[in-house]
Amino acid sequence: MAKLRFGVIGCGWIGTAKHIQTLAKHPDASLVALCDILPERMDAAEKQYGLAGVKKYADYRDLCADKDIDVVHICTPNMLHHEMAMAAFANGKHVHCEKPLATTSAHAIEMVATARKAGKRLTIGHQRRFFSSVQYMKRLVEAGELGEIYYAKALDARRRGVPTWGDYMKKARNGGGILFDGAPHSLDLTMYLMDDFKPVSVYGKVLSKMRHETEGNPWGVWDHEHSDVEDTGFAMITMEGGATIYLEAAWLINMLGYANSTLLVGTKAGVDMQGKDGAVRVNTIYNGKMAVMEPEVYSPMAALVGGEEIGDRNAAGYELDDWIQALKHDREPLIKAEQGIPVVQIIEAVFRSSETGEVVHIR
Numbered sequence: 001m002a003k004l005r006f007g008v009i010g011c012g013w014i015g016t017a018k019h020i021q022t023l024a025k026h027p028d029a030s031l032v033a034l035c036d037i038l039p040e041r042m043d044a045a046e047k048q049y050g051l052a053g054v055k056k057y058a059d060y061r062d063l064c065a066d067k068d069i070d071v072v073h074i075c076t077p078n079m080l081h082h083e084m085a086m087a088a089f090a091n092g093k094h095v096h097c098e099k100p101l102a103t104t105s106a107h108a109i110e111m112v113a114t115a116r117k118a119g120k121r122l123t124i125g126h127q128r129r130f131f132s133s134v135q136y137m138k139r140l141v142e143a144g145e146l147g148e149i150y151y152a153k154a155l156d157a158r159r160r161g162v163p164t165w166g167d168y169m170k171k172a173r174n175g176g177g178i179l180f181d182g183a184p185h186s187l188d189l190t191m192y193l194m195d196d197f198k199p200v201s202v203y204g205k206v207l208s209k210m211r212h213e214t215e216g217n218p219w220g221v222w223d224h225e226h227s228d229v230e231d232t233g234f235a236m237i238t239m240e241g242g243a244t245i246y247l248e249a250a251w252l253i254n255m256l257g258y259a260n261s262t263l264l265v266g267t268k269a270g271v272d273m274q275g276k277d278g279a280v281r282v283n284t285i286y287n288g289k290m291a292v293m294e295p296e297v298y299s300p301m302a303a304l305v306g307g308e309e310i311g312d313r314n315a316a317g318y319e320l321d322d323w324i325q326a327l328k329h330d331r332e333p334l335i336k337a338e339q340g341i342p343v344v345q346i347i348e349a350v351f352r353s354s355e356t357g358e359v360v361h362i363r
């Protein structure tokens with residue numbers, strides 16, 4: 001079979017470090033086109049990843065219309081995901097969309113329905129599912145080692161971790177702040193591990209208490225005068241299966257926080273990712289005593305993107321390989337398009353609940 005031909009829209013941080021880097025070296029992929037409104041970003045990627053002859057588009061509609069492309073990867077600010085995906089489907093392309101799928105549930109639902117109608121595949125950039133630690137936790141859950149899971153925490157509370165590049169500070173471009181940045185990952189991880197993607201109600205609170213506290217951020221100072229997004233969000237979410245998820249998301253918080261993480265509590269044991277460097281910890285009763293086990297599973301945080309090989313140390317490589325194999329063998333990818341909808345529904349509901357002070361029901 002001929003190699004699948006890819007086009008990447010958005011050559012910023014994730015477009016380059018994850019998508020272009022992985023696609024440039026994948027044996028079943030041919031990266032034929034890039035698109036960005038900043039031509040220097042395409043030039044830099046071409047040079048860095050040896051993409052001589054790659055086509056470069058300033059307008060995503062031209063890339064979507066390119067007949068030499070089978071698959072479009074969308075790596076642009078959140079607000080653009082919907083219109084770009086719709087253009088790609090209209091031109092008969094498969095779509096990989098970075099998280100979150102969209103900034104409204106109506107858009108997310110339309111994207112999933114349009115993909116289905118067009119007979120094309122759609123997936124979302126939740127590479128954290130491919131961390132070795134997460135796959136280990138998934139096996140524990142599936143083997144029934146935790147018993148009935150009735151409580152979980154979706155955690156992305158960063159002590160300091162404010163993204164200072166791109167459009168993260170602009171509601172009109174990002175849809176919100178931390179809730180449209182980190183929360184999608186931790187919500188996805190939690191629902192994936194619980195195998196329950198059906199939220200039924202949400203009570204939430206959205207805050208911007210820390211916007212002016214720009215000291216100590218590893219990514220530098222941000223333009224707090226022009227930021228109009230929340231820096232913190234909390235929520236209690238009830239799932240159809242009866243479990244409760246507590247969402248804790250913050251770009252900056254005076255707490256020893258946990259970035260991009262999850263914690264599951266079952267009737268037999270609990271598990272979290274709060275060991276050294278994000279290692280898995282299982283808490284259980286062993287020989288009649290409380291015990292904490294730290295199985296030797298490669299710690300995940302360094303494995304986000306990059307690396308020379310597609311392998312155990314590169315969650316992004318695993319995620320994109322699963323996607324490429326899914327397209328090649330005409331099967332579902334691990335990250336199913338419709339699983340992106342409840343993520344957006346929950347975030348929307350957190351905002352609405354915070355505005356009204358009421359519990360929001362999701363149907």
Ligand SMILES: NC(=O)c1ccc[n+]([C@@H]2O[C@H](COP(=O)([O-])OP(=O)(O)OC[C@H]3O[C@@H](n4cnc5c(N)ncnc54)[C@H](O)[C@@H]3O)[C@@H](O)[C@H]2O)c1
Pocket residue numbers: 009010011012013014015035036037038041058059060075076077078080098099100125126127165166167180181
């Ligand atoms: N999977 C992950 O872990 C992860 C990590 C970071 C970001 N993301 C997601 O990736 C997306 C991009 O984030 P980023 O941090 O790479 O941002 P970024 O600002 O670094 O990159 C975005 C790029 O899109 C380009 N762009 C903007 N408007 C465009 C347009 N109309 N046409 C073509 N290009 C356009 C920008 O010039 C920029 O190069 C966001 O949706 C974000 O949520 C995912």
